[in-house]
Amino acid sequence: MIKTRLLKQLGSSSRYILWQILCQWLALLGQIAFIFALAKILTGHPAWLLLLLGAAVQLLGQYAYNQASFRASARVKEVLRGKIYAKLLRLGSSFQESIKPSELVQLTGEGIESVDSYFSRYLSQFAYAFLAPLTLFAVFVRIDAPASITLLCAVPLIPIVIMVVMLVAKKILNRYFAIYHQLADTFLEKMQGMTSLKVYGADSQAEAELAAESEHFRRITMKVLTMQLLSTVVMDTVAYGGAACGIAVALNEIRLGRIGRQEAIVLILLAAAYFLPMRQLGSYFHIGMNGMKASDQIFAFLDLPEAASGQAPVPDKTDIAVRGLSFTYPGADKPALSQISLTIPAAGFTAIVGLSGSGKSTLATLLAGRQKASQGQITVGGLPLDQISASGWLQAVTLVSADSYLFKGSVRDNLLMAGPA
Incomplete structure (x- = not known):
């Protein structure tokens, strides 16, 4: 033994x-x-x-x-x-x-x-x-x-x-x-x-x-x-x-x-x-x-297989483009997203609204890199997301879900846990 x-x-x-x-x-x-x-x-x-x-x-x-x-x-x-x-x-x-x-x-x-x-x-x-x-x-x-x-x-x-x-x-x-x-x-x-x-x-x-x-x-x-x-x-x-x-x-x-x-x-x-x-x-x-x-x-x-990860750094202050994006959850009868296209400008504040179950959270997880699209592509400054360094993208993007938890302290204190200034 x-x-x-x-x-x-x-x-x-x-x-x-x-x-x-x-x-x-x-x-x-x-x-x-x-x-x-x-x-x-x-x-x-x-x-x-x-x-x-x-x-x-x-x-x-x-x-x-x-x-x-x-x-x-x-x-x-x-x-x-x-x-x-x-x-x-x-x-x-x-x-x-x-x-x-x-x-x-x-x-x-x-x-x-x-x-x-x-x-x-x-x-x-x-x-x-x-x-x-x-x-x-x-x-x-x-x-x-x-x-x-x-x-x-x-x-x-x-x-x-x-x-x-x-x-x-x-x-x-x-x-x-x-x-x-x-x-x-x-x-x-x-x-x-x-x-x-x-x-x-x-x-x-x-x-x-x-x-x-x-x-x-x-x-x-x-x-x-x-x-x-x-x-x-x-x-x-x-x-x-x-x-x-x-x-x-x-x-x-x-x-x-x-x-x-x-x-x-x-x-x-x-x-x-x-x-x-x-x-x-x-x-x-x-x-x-x-x-x-x-x-x-x-x-x-x-020993789990690892998908090939990009090495490119995250482009600084560039638009995010979504083209023909589709995603279907395993075992689902129909896709959660189908042929979605949009552009998120680097400047300003972009809100995505829709009915419950329309795919807002799914799109957020795809943008954060937590899921892989079935079809279509996400580009950052013209660079495909899968060519960007995964660790760099994790540092640049934060996904705050609806069921997130707040620890003791202010909202600012909670956000600073990820990277104290």
Whole structure:
């Protein structure tokens, strides 16, 4: 469950993963030193300095790990949101033709958070879960080979359980995210159309639809949680069962006189440490699955085809001409605009009036570049609009729709948000 493309996208940020692994490994060495010192003290051999040193290294390693996780979290959000924003700019104001607003909100919100957890927690734990048992085995095989081999052989049972759960979880999670996106889309649609729903008395029907989809989502969520709970129970059984087997072997070794009390104490206290990193990886399993799914959606968005964009600068104070402009919405029976021609002079104030549904808003979105005309052409100073830089046009033209929102402050304050003077 390693997403190589994600690591490449994040570039130098991947160093935080290596730093996390190193910090966890240092904390493990501190724990080993602490247990050795404790075993010496319990058997009458003072080792307070080693005890304090082990505790300090363990605490320092854990602190550094948390710091690296925080930096990784901040960096992955910054990089991915920057890439999504840059993609939106390249798609232009007509980006809604490629992605639904609800999907974009989910992508930049919960989607980024899922990838963040995958990058800042799961990946480092994935590597450490294999490094820790090998380190412990290298240390303890000289103390008592039978117990160490027993513990090491039981560790792979946890990844086997994870792989089995993964096969079952993949189908459930695919359904989970599909239902989740549908619910988000429906909720956003109903909220945006709240006024129309109230006017036409359809709010009760909308409420019933939302309730039905919410119940569907609740059921699939409970299936996901049930799967995670069952996998946790199985992994706990394997982990602590394996530790118990190792402890039993160690107790038998001390009974036979092959190891002393000090070695037996060390093996007993550290038996669970063989399994806890892999057990922790199992608890991060859902984080890994969510992160993988979210990264797939992010890459699908970043891979969307981009229309060829013009590079010409916006002409300064020139007329806008519309010639033979037609536009039909997808699935509509008739065009919203048909063979419209007009000239908007650079100087003065131009008003376009007409009956409701005559195409005024559609013409405004076409002039702003949010939609592409089915036929006809828009020129600015004789230059076709599709040859003008999309980012430059966005800076030159502002579309204020009828359902715009005013934030706290004056109208002037709201307008200055786009470009403080």
